[in-house]
Amino acid sequence: MQVYDAPIRDMRFVLEELHNDDGFGDLEGFEDFDGDMIAAILEEANKLCKEVLLPLNWPGDQEGCHIENGVVRTPKGFQEAYKAFCEGGWAGLGVDPKWGGQGAPHALGKMVEEMTCSTNLSFGLYPGLTGGAMVALEAHGSDELKNFYMPRMASGEWSGTMCLTEPHCGTDLGMLRTKAVPQDDGGFLVTGNKIFISAGDHDLTDNIVHLVLARLPDAPPGVKGISLFLVPKYLPNEDGSLGNRNGAGPTAIEHKMGLKASATCQMTFEDSKGWLIGEPNKGLAAMFTMMNTERVAVGIQGLGIGEIAYQSAVWYAKDRLQGRSLSGVKNPDGPADPIIVHPDVRRMLMTMRAYNEGSRAVSAWVSRALDAEHAAKEPEARERAKDFVALMTPVVKSLFTDLGHESAHLAVQVYGGHGYIQESGVEQFARDARIAQIYEGTNGIQALDLVGRKLPDRMGRNLRSFFHPVSQFIEDNAADPAIGKMVGGLQQAFGALQLSTGHIAQKGLKDPEEAAAAATDYLKLLGYVAMGYCFAKAAKISAAALEAGTDDKAFYEAKIITARFFFDRLLPPVMAQMMAITSGKASMMDMPEDAF
Numbered sequence: 001m002q003v004y005d006a007p008i009r010d011m012r013f014v015l016e017e018l019h020n021d022d023g024f025g026d027l028e029g030f031e032d033f034d035g036d037m038i039a040a041i042l043e044e045a046n047k048l049c050k051e052v053l054l055p056l057n058w059p060g061d062q063e064g065c066h067i068e069n070g071v072v073r074t075p076k077g078f079q080e081a082y083k084a085f086c087e088g089g090w091a092g093l094g095v096d097p098k099w100g101g102q103g104a105p106h107a108l109g110k111m112v113e114e115m116t117c118s119t120n121l122s123f124g125l126y127p128g129l130t131g132g133a134m135v136a137l138e139a140h141g142s143d144e145l146k147n148f149y150m151p152r153m154a155s156g157e158w159s160g161t162m163c164l165t166e167p168h169c170g171t172d173l174g175m176l177r178t179k180a181v182p183q184d185d186g187g188f189l190v191t192g193n194k195i196f197i198s199a200g201d202h203d204l205t206d207n208i209v210h211l212v213l214a215r216l217p218d219a220p221p222g223v224k225g226i227s228l229f230l231v232p233k234y235l236p237n238e239d240g241s242l243g244n245r246n247g248a249g250p251t252a253i254e255h256k257m258g259l260k261a262s263a264t265c266q267m268t269f270e271d272s273k274g275w276l277i278g279e280p281n282k283g284l285a286a287m288f289t290m291m292n293t294e295r296v297a298v299g300i301q302g303l304g305i306g307e308i309a310y311q312s313a314v315w316y317a318k319d320r321l322q323g324r325s326l327s328g329v330k331n332p333d334g335p336a337d338p339i340i341v342h343p344d345v346r347r348m349l350m351t352m353r354a355y356n357e358g359s360r361a362v363s364a365w366v367s368r369a370l371d372a373e374h375a376a377k378e379p380e381a382r383e384r385a386k387d388f389v390a391l392m393t394p395v396v397k398s399l400f401t402d403l404g405h406e407s408a409h410l411a412v413q414v415y416g417g418h419g420y421i422q423e424s425g426v427e428q429f430a431r432d433a434r435i436a437q438i439y440e441g442t443n444g445i446q447a448l449d450l451v452g453r454k455l456p457d458r459m460g461r462n463l464r465s466f467f468h469p470v471s472q473f474i475e476d477n478a479a480d481p482a483i484g485k486m487v488g489g490l491q492q493a494f495g496a497l498q499l500s501t502g503h504i505a506q507k508g509l510k511d512p513e514e515a516a517a518a519a520t521d522y523l524k525l526l527g528y529v530a531m532g533y534c535f536a537k538a539a540k541i542s543a544a545a546l547e548a549g550t551d552d553k554a555f556y557e558a559k560i561i562t563a564r565f566f567f568d569r570l571l572p573p574v575m576a577q578m579m580a581i582t583s584g585k586a587s588m589m590d591m592p593e594d595a596f
Contacts, residue, residue: 117304
């Protein structure tokens with residue numbers, strides 16, 4: 001059974017209590033989003049997600065999307081849900097008010113995204129892709145394009161996509177062949193084929209704004225010859241009404257493992273009218289403005305799946321009767337005890353809970369830095385926030401999606417045989433979660449980005465934005481009687497991370513393959529240290545609240561117990577990643593290709 005109620009109390013904790021001392025200071029422009037406003041937004045978002053989106057999740061997966069007369073049709077109920085979503089202002093929650101949005105901070109918007117991803121990830125991709133397209137358009141588009149398209153996208157009237165991948169090339173965009181021919185009126189005619197285009201076509205909006213990577217006739221080869229173009233599904237008139245169909249449309253829907261209610265399309269562009277976004281041959285940089293935003297969003301997808309998988313597993317573990325407790329009968333009036341009494345079931349539930357709370361805490365930290373990049377009062381704080389976001393983006397994308405996928409499989413395991421059949425609803429989580437580890441750059445590529453670009457950038461400057469606060473926290477709290485043991489565990493893991501960083505820096509200078517061989521292990525170690533830092537801080541705050549007296553005793557006690565589980569059970573094995581990191585590349589690279 002798919003069970004969900006947004007963890008609003010924990011969301012408010014990470015937004016309002018956990019990161020108050022992050023050093024970014026007060027942020028300008030978010031004064032209206034005080035505690036009461038945040039609470040109201042989270043409550044309303046939870047209501048929409050529970051009452052509108054969740055009931056469509058499993059049926060939408062069963063029905064899927066289909067093409068009818070050249071138009072993709074979404075599952076029953078999606079059109080009405082999208083209308084309710086837009087009428088509630090959710091499409092423009094984080095959009096600048098000058099485009100008609102509400103201007104909410106990223107830190108709040110990511111919590112709402114998490115709810116959407118938990119209750120209906122397929123649905124969430126439609127407005128999610130639009131938000132990413134708006135980021136690229138706002139940063140690089142002309143004033144004329146922005147003034148015309150941004151308000152219509154902010155309202156949800158029109159949606160957006162990103163069209164990168166082609167049949168013959170995936171991550172290596174330097175090989176793309178789609179071409180754009182200049183026209184006398186200043187526009188371009190775009191021709192080519194794209195695959196794996198999420199929300200490439202659908203019946204939720206009147207128009208779809210495609211952002212397409214293509215080559216100009218005189219473009220240099222490789223990634224230095226890619227430009228970005230805005231190509232609408234329908235050519236709009238000057239008043240915004242829709243004119244003729246542009247030469248852009250779906251030729252097929254991909255048959256996928258999961259996310260079946262999200263239209264992933266094969267797209268054809270045939271002399272499609274488009275307009276240049278940004279400078280010629282600088283399209284990849286413009287698109288990466290969007291992709292970096294989307295990578296954090298994909299990390300939130302992993303967290304969202306992890307949360308609903310956890311809640312659904314808890315419901316089943318309390319309801320399912322099987323065996324008797326090893327410490328004595330707990331349900332004397334029934335034929336058996338609920339399976340939540342069994343230690344191994346508790347192990348799985350606590351693992352999922354810790355993954356979710358740790359990821360949410362790190363997410364709030366990174367999201368606050370996303371806001372501080374532009375809204376911090378001090379230039380130094382803005383620069384430090386930018387460095388931190390650069391470092392943590394691959395970690396958020398990769399680690400959160402790995403943990404969300406693991407949580408989905410743990411939910412299936414808790415359900416046992418019932419988890420393996422469709423009617424339970426939890427096997428959908430495992431299928432839906434899997435793609436998040438692949439798209440927007442596979443998790444292996446994220447690890448390579450971390451060790452190959454983010455670590456050496458400006459002599460390790462990005463790392464300092466993370467190492468300094470963690471080191472200071474350890475120094476300040478090592479003797480704290482309430483959390484001293486946790487801080488000791490954090491100090492050990494942090495030491496392993498520092499040694500691993502030095503090893504990669506030294507070996508990577510001589511042989512890039514050495515750094516690449518250690519990349520995935522290093523990313524995981526860095527991510528767990530970040531979660532450990534957040535858990536230790538959360539435990540300190542919780543202990544202080546309990547000592548001072550609080551009406552929310554159960555919440556703070558549970559927070560401390562979850563932190564203890566993380567440090568006792570989840571962090572120690574990860575410290576062994578240092579052994580893998582320092583073992584070198586030989587055992588994976590020495591095998592002759594013919595021997596595989």
